[in-house]
Amino acid sequence: MSLESYMNQIGQQARAASRQLAKASTEHKNNALLAMADALEQARPRLIEENAKDIQNGEKKGLDAALLDRLLLNDARIDGMIEGLKQVAALPDPVGEITDMLYRPSGIQLGKMRVPLGVIGIIYESRPNVTIDAASLCLKSGNATILRGGSEAFYSNQAIAEAVTAGLNAVGLPEHAVQVLNTTDRDAVGRLISMPEFVDVIVPRGGKGLIERISKDARVPVIKHLDGNCHVYIDDEADLEKAANIALNAKTRRYGVCNAMESLLVHKAVAAEVLPALASAFVSKGVELVGCDAARSIVMDMGVATEEDWFTEYLAAKLSIKVVADMAEAIEHINHYGSHHSDAIVSQNYTKTRAFMTEVDSASVMVNASTAFADGFEYGLGAEIGISTDKVHARGPVGLLGLTSQKYIVLGDGHTRDN
Amino acid sequence: MSLESYMNQIGQQARAASRQLAKASTEHKNNALLAMADALEQARPRLIEENAKDIQNGEKKGLDAALLDRLLLNDARIDGMIEGLKQVAALPDPVGEITDMLYRPSGIQLGKMRVPLGVIGIIYESRPNVTIDAASLCLKSGNATILRGGSEAFYSNQAIAEAVTAGLNAVGLPEHAVQVLNTTDRDAVGRLISMPEFVDVIVPRGGKGLIERISKDARVPVIKHLDGNCHVYIDDEADLEKAANIALNAKTRRYGVCNAMESLLVHKAVAAEVLPALASAFVSKGVELVGCDAARSIVMDMGVATEEDWFTEYLAAKLSIKVVADMAEAIEHINHYGSHHSDAIVSQNYTKTRAFMTEVDSASVMVNASTAFADGFEYGLGAEIGISTDKVHARGPVGLLGLTSQKYIVLGDGHTRDN
Numbered sequence: 001m002s003l004e005s006y007m008n009q010i011g012q013q014a015r016a017a018s019r020q021l022a023k024a025s026t027e028h029k030n031n032a033l034l035a036m037a038d039a040l041e042q043a044r045p046r047l048i049e050e051n052a053k054d055i056q057n058g059e060k061k062g063l064d065a066a067l068l069d070r071l072l073l074n075d076a077r078i079d080g081m082i083e084g085l086k087q088v089a090a091l092p093d094p095v096g097e098i099t100d101m102l103y104r105p106s107g108i109q110l111g112k113m114r115v116p117l118g119v120i121g122i123i124y125e126s127r128p129n130v131t132i133d134a135a136s137l138c139l140k141s142g143n144a145t146i147l148r149g150g151s152e153a154f155y156s157n158q159a160i161a162e163a164v165t166a167g168l169n170a171v172g173l174p175e176h177a178v179q180v181l182n183t184t185d186r187d188a189v190g191r192l193i194s195m196p197e198f199v200d201v202i203v204p205r206g207g208k209g210l211i212e213r214i215s216k217d218a219r220v221p222v223i224k225h226l227d228g229n230c231h232v233y234i235d236d237e238a239d240l241e242k243a244a245n246i247a248l249n250a251k252t253r254r255y256g257v258c259n260a261m262e263s264l265l266v267h268k269a270v271a272a273e274v275l276p277a278l279a280s281a282f283v284s285k286g287v288e289l290v291g292c293d294a295a296r297s298i299v300m301d302m303g304v305a306t307e308e309d310w311f312t313e314y315l316a317a318k319l320s321i322k323v324v325a326d327m328a329e330a331i332e333h334i335n336h337y338g339s340h341h342s343d344a345i346v347s348q349n350y351t352k353t354r355a356f357m358t359e360v361d362s363a364s365v366m367v368n369a370s371t372a373f374a375d376g377f378e379y380g381l382g383a384e385i386g387i388s389t390d391k392v393h394a395r396g397p398v399g400l401l402g403l404t405s406q407k408y409i410v411l412g413d414g415h416t417r418d419n
Numbered sequence: 420m421s422l423e424s425y426m427n428q429i430g431q432q433a434r435a436a437s438r439q440l441a442k443a444s445t446e447h448k449n450n451a452l453l454a455m456a457d458a459l460e461q462a463r464p465r466l467i468e469e470n471a472k473d474i475q476n477g478e479k480k481g482l483d484a485a486l487l488d489r490l491l492l493n494d495a496r497i498d499g500m501i502e503g504l505k506q507v508a509a510l511p512d513p514v515g516e517i518t519d520m521l522y523r524p525s526g527i528q529l530g531k532m533r534v535p536l537g538v539i540g541i542i543y544e545s546r547p548n549v550t551i552d553a554a555s556l557c558l559k560s561g562n563a564t565i566l567r568g569g570s571e572a573f574y575s576n577q578a579i580a581e582a583v584t585a586g587l588n589a590v591g592l593p594e595h596a597v598q599v600l601n602t603t604d605r606d607a608v609g610r611l612i613s614m615p616e617f618v619d620v621i622v623p624r625g626g627k628g629l630i631e632r633i634s635k636d637a638r639v640p641v642i643k644h645l646d647g648n649c650h651v652y653i654d655d656e657a658d659l660e661k662a663a664n665i666a667l668n669a670k671t672r673r674y675g676v677c678n679a680m681e682s683l684l685v686h687k688a689v690a691a692e693v694l695p696a697l698a699s700a701f702v703s704k705g706v707e708l709v710g711c712d713a714a715r716s717i718v719m720d721m722g723v724a725t726e727e728d729w730f731t732e733y734l735a736a737k738l739s740i741k742v743v744a745d746m747a748e749a750i751e752h753i754n755h756y757g758s759h760h761s762d763a764i765v766s767q768n769y770t771k772t773r774a775f776m777t778e779v780d781s782a783s784v785m786v787n788a789s790t791a792f793a794d795g796f797e798y799g800l801g802a803e804i805g806i807s808t809d810k811v812h813a814r815g816p817v818g819l820l821g822l823t824s825q826k827y828i829v830l831g832d833g834h835t836r837d838n
Contacts, residue, residue: 241833335438
């Protein structure tokens with residue numbers, strides 16, 4: 001079969017399955033998730049065996065240790081997938097919720113009903129557990145899924161797919177509700193992102209390069225998370241102890257996460273007071289510091305921050321520091337250099353915190369709290385399919401709600417429109 | 420200046436203006452709208468003079484009477500624009516609304532704040548009053564706008580733009596909050612839809628051809644309204660009097676509107692009872708009927724409906740009629756051939772109406788009510804920028820809310836994240 005025929009078939013099957021899923025009861029979907037958990041449990045030896053092929057191939061191809069680690073499936077990680085399925089089964093079902101129901105002057109009753117998006121295409125890189133994460137969230141929200149994992153995890157993903165299919169079959173939901181592409185042909189991605197007749201939205205998960213490529217070429221809407229260049233701004237009216245705690249937490253809790261602070265902005269009136277001790281604390285944790293001239297005049301042994309630094313998401317033990325004249329400059333800096341992900345102010349001033357909240361154009365704006373809170377679990381979404389840095393549709397951590405939309409429902413009793 | 424430099428300048432100016440608009444008070448925005456209304460009033464002679472140039476050019480180019488009519492600005496239409504501005508000024512301001520504020524177990528307070536999308540690009544065809552409609556809704560929702568009207572309305576749009584700018588200047592809002600492109604170069608559209616750094620969303624308004632072209636080439640999200648191939652399904656358990664009224668209203672209230680019924684589906688058990696009188700009523704109103712074999716065996720003098728007919732939005736006094744075996748077939752037909760716009764069931768059966776509402780994948784689903792209600796004013800949105808047939812972001816009639824999104828806000832008091 002040609003790639004095009006194959007992808008069309010996958011698309012048609014997904015569309016058909018999505019109609020069944022959209023009307024599946026909560027109990028039916030939950031039973032499918034639990035049946036998948038059972039199937040994964042039973043497939044443990046096979047999962048580890050198939051994963052070993054991927055690891056071997058990866059070693060042959062010379063993948064680095066970090067990539068090989070992300071690729072690895074062991075008992076603990078299979079436990080994690082099983083636990084994840086149970087957690088998603090326990091989440092409330094957003095589908096079918098009717099809100100805002102009221103009478104209009106014409107006599108009709110108008111409301112909104114929450115419904116699945118339809119078919120979601122997920123494109124991801126090495127971590128095979130994304131197959132389960134993504135499939136379970138899409139299924140719970142009533143969507144059919146087409147998954148395209150990285151070629152380096154091909155055997156692992158196919159083995160996981162078998163367990164998913166077994167779970168669907170066990171409860172009598174359509175087995176095409178979740179389809180994992182069985183080709184490593186790169187053109188399959190190109191086709192997946194350009195068939196709006198079969199796919200309603202694409203969620204890419206992976207590095208910035210992958211996501212930029214997909215966003216550029218997609219012919220269907222993309223829920224994307226490009227990067228997290230997050231800021232903490234310490235105001236001249238900050239409680240400096242809180243400020244130091246928040247800045248340290250935002251940077252050093254974990255370095256490789258998208259909600260980590262990458263640039264620290266400090267009001268010039270408190271820079272000399274706050275920066276020396278804070279810089280020492282960062283350095284003692286192994287964080288490399290670069291800064292503007294004013295910052296470097298206070299903390300001498302700091303590198304020079306270039307224009308490029310202000311735009312950079314280090315995802316590493318490195319931080320850029322800038323002294324600003326006032327909050328307005330901080331906001332302008334954040335809106336210009338930031339990635340509209342998560343940014344925080346530390347200040348005791350009522351008027352300024354209100355203005356910062358309104359004017360910072362980011363998916364999450366924090367007041368006197370660490371950017372580290374920007375996370376689906378911390379926000380109570382239960383799980384997240386990603387963090388959106390887009391403005392339309394979902395913004396910030398995307399959970400089940402972000403995989404649904406609302407349609408209008410109109411109830412009448414023979415109502416017609418006069419004019 | 421090259422087109423590229425021009426468009427970059429427009430984009431930068433819009434982005435800068437959007438920052439100011441996002442924090443503008445409701446009163447300030449309303450005053451701007453009222454000042455625009457005053458400026459239009461004062462510009463009346465100039466508007467009619469400039470519009471005459473467009474009309475003259477249109478006549479030279481041989482535009483047909485319908486197009487010339489759409490192009491025309493007269494006193495009544497200027498009244499309409501002025502009235503529209505006042506109505507938008509009177510609408511509630513969605514920006515800044517904070518909802519769902521609650522404490523999380525970590526101690527942070529989490530909520531959502533409604534914010535403008537940023538910069539909205541509007542691409543439209545002949546009707547110059549769209550300039551005011553679109554600009555006023557975007558301004559009220561705190562967004563900067565870049566407008567690109569049809570070349571045939573060039574002089575009219577420029578004259579309207581002058582009045583808009585005068586209104587912005589009069590109240591001290593940035594004059595780049597609304598920019599009307601002053602070029603008819605087609606490449607300007609190509610650039611407008613592919614500069615995500617300056618434009619957050621595109622709203623095309625016009626024929627299907629325009630919208631398909633723009634959706635295909637856009638590099639930013641598009642809120643689009645492709646077509647309205649709407650259905651009414653008459654169930655075997657319908658109140659047949661209500662059914663006939665609804666079907667007649669949905670088709671004949673107006674023919675050229677997107678919420679008009681284009682296909683009538685009738686359950687086979689009631690087809691012989693309902694179709695003869697209903698067909699006569701349609702024919703007496705001048706509606707041309709085409710149908711499936713079963714429909715034609717009941718109403719003899721009906722044309723044959725081809726496969727193409729089921730997909731067609733006639734926007735005219737023409738209707739296709741199909742007899743279906745049951746509701747399941749009706750739903751399948753609607754989801755397959757329809758455009759996911761607005762579709763209705765007429766039935767007294769509780770279980771079936773519930774299922775229809777859930778399973779029909781359309782922006783508006785009506786139960787015992789005419790599809791004609793699918794409209795921003797009928798839904799209480801005050802005004803609409805369009806009707807979205809997309810699923811992500813806004814679905815159905817799009818008012819001020821559809822031009823905003825929600826960001827997360829997090830309030831702490833020195834909160835840091837532990838794990």
